[in-house]
Amino acid sequence: MTDKGSNRTITMKDDESGKTASFPIMNGTAGVPVMDIRSLYKEMGVFTYDPGYTATGSCKSEVTFIDGDEGILLYRGYPIEQLAEKSDYMEVCYLLMFGELPTKAQYDKFVYDISHHNMVHDQINNFFRGFRRDAHPMAVMCGVVGGLAAFYHDSLDINDPRHRMVAQYRLVAKMPTIAAMAYKYTIGQPFVYPRNHMGYAENFLHMCFSTPCEEYKVDPVISKALDTIFTLHADHEQNASASTVRLAGSTGANPYACISAGIAALWGPSHGGANEQVLNMLEEIGTKDKVASMVQKAKDPDDPFRLFGFGHRVYKNFDPRATVISKAAHDVLNTLGIHDPLLEVAVELERIALEDEYFIKRRLYPNVDFYSGFILKAMGFPVSMFTALFAIGRTVGWVSQWNELIGDPEQKINRPRQLYTGSAARDYVNIGQR
Numbered sequence: 001m002t003d004k005g006s007n008r009t010i011t012m013k014d015d016e017s018g019k020t021a022s023f024p025i026m027n028g029t030a031g032v033p034v035m036d037i038r039s040l041y042k043e044m045g046v047f048t049y050d051p052g053y054t055a056t057g058s059c060k061s062e063v064t065f066i067d068g069d070e071g072i073l074l075y076r077g078y079p080i081e082q083l084a085e086k087s088d089y090m091e092v093c094y095l096l097m098f099g100e101l102p103t104k105a106q107y108d109k110f111v112y113d114i115s116h117h118n119m120v121h122d123q124i125n126n127f128f129r130g131f132r133r134d135a136h137p138m139a140v141m142c143g144v145v146g147g148l149a150a151f152y153h154d155s156l157d158i159n160d161p162r163h164r165m166v167a168q169y170r171l172v173a174k175m176p177t178i179a180a181m182a183y184k185y186t187i188g189q190p191f192v193y194p195r196n197h198m199g200y201a202e203n204f205l206h207m208c209f210s211t212p213c214e215e216y217k218v219d220p221v222i223s224k225a226l227d228t229i230f231t232l233h234a235d236h237e238q239n240a241s242a243s244t245v246r247l248a249g250s251t252g253a254n255p256y257a258c259i260s261a262g263i264a265a266l267w268g269p270s271h272g273g274a275n276e277q278v279l280n281m282l283e284e285i286g287t288k289d290k291v292a293s294m295v296q297k298a299k300d301p302d303d304p305f306r307l308f309g310f311g312h313r314v315y316k317n318f319d320p321r322a323t324v325i326s327k328a329a330h331d332v333l334n335t336l337g338i339h340d341p342l343l344e345v346a347v348e349l350e351r352i353a354l355e356d357e358y359f360i361k362r363r364l365y366p367n368v369d370f371y372s373g374f375i376l377k378a379m380g381f382p383v384s385m386f387t388a389l390f391a392i393g394r395t396v397g398w399v400s401q402w403n404e405l406i407g408d409p410e411q412k413i414n415r416p417r418q419l420y421t422g423s424a425a426r427d428y429v430n431i432g433q434r
Helices: 040-044 080-086 089-098 104-115 124-128 137-150 161-187 200-209 220-232 240-249 255-266 274-285 288-299 320-336 341-355 357-361 368-379 383-406
Strands: 009-013 020-026 064-067 072-075
Touching (some): 020 040, 072 089, 072 320, 080 220, 080 320, 089 104, 089 200, 089 220, 089 383, 104 161, 104 200, 124 137, 124 161, 137 161, 137 255, 137 383, 200 220, 220 320, 220 368, 220 383, 240 383, 255 383, 274 368, 288 341, 320 341, 341 357, 368 383
Antiparallel strands (some): 064 072
């Protein structure tokens, strides 16, 4: 295999057959170049083998860019740190969906339109009664979001740009309402309808924690922190759930089915469930005075105990989202005056990780999952709701990725290949002769 340098092609030769073929190198706006191997099978008679698609570019995308070595995350070119500090989640939603930051007039209209799509069809209330009261909120959300296609027939034509846009608005607007309803259903409280005058995160908190019995006022510090969490989770390039949405979308499936598939993928503990693992780890440690000894256990390769919430598969330096959310975490704890032993454990663990040479040398900095878990716990959410809140924030990324897929003329139904390792061809033997 040789790189032709300035021509930017890779030439491959099969020594057995003598076949030779060249494949062009493609460069994006930023990031690692890719080799275009679409003609590989035709030219060389082989496929590539890449478990987990860790070295495979499946699409062109303008939505999000990650540089894991440098700790960079960009939404449409804008650094996540700037957006988290200067913007809000609704503005980020507009950016991801339309490609540019809105003017004041565009922003106001977008917020108005989203807020006036946040109610769900009244018959969906009956849908919830089919679930057990102890059903996991993510199981409920998978079913209800997928079922939206049965209620909103006027936005199912994926070839109609207006249908696609209406579906995107509905999904972003209704996801907090559905998640709040799932939460209320599991605790046996009546559903609380959304209020159009409230902000996105504020409205969700009100739907979750208010009751008909008394007035409930949302703390602006808590609302801002949750808005920041939604912003940090809005999109993350071609992760497992976004890829699932794109794969389902490649079949021509309706947008509600595609986003439901994304929710199912996010539910996995290796993806959206990571912050839940952090809380389980904190509970295993128990109290602040045990942190140092448990850190030593984690350093021992022969000890099964592991620390969750440190390092990241993509970010090899630091997670830029963690820098932002760390401040939000401490703001929330100070505002609420929380004295939860588990939160004290988390703060002590964070302190050690940022000072201990073992963590620094291996670049095991606290990631976004480490902080988001105990922020949500401090807000009063049960662990079962953590991934549901992740789904709310990520919905805009999913719909943006889905819409980009539908408009990409190069995309076709996804059909990965395999390296078959089963039995060779063999003849059927009648049951009495086996």
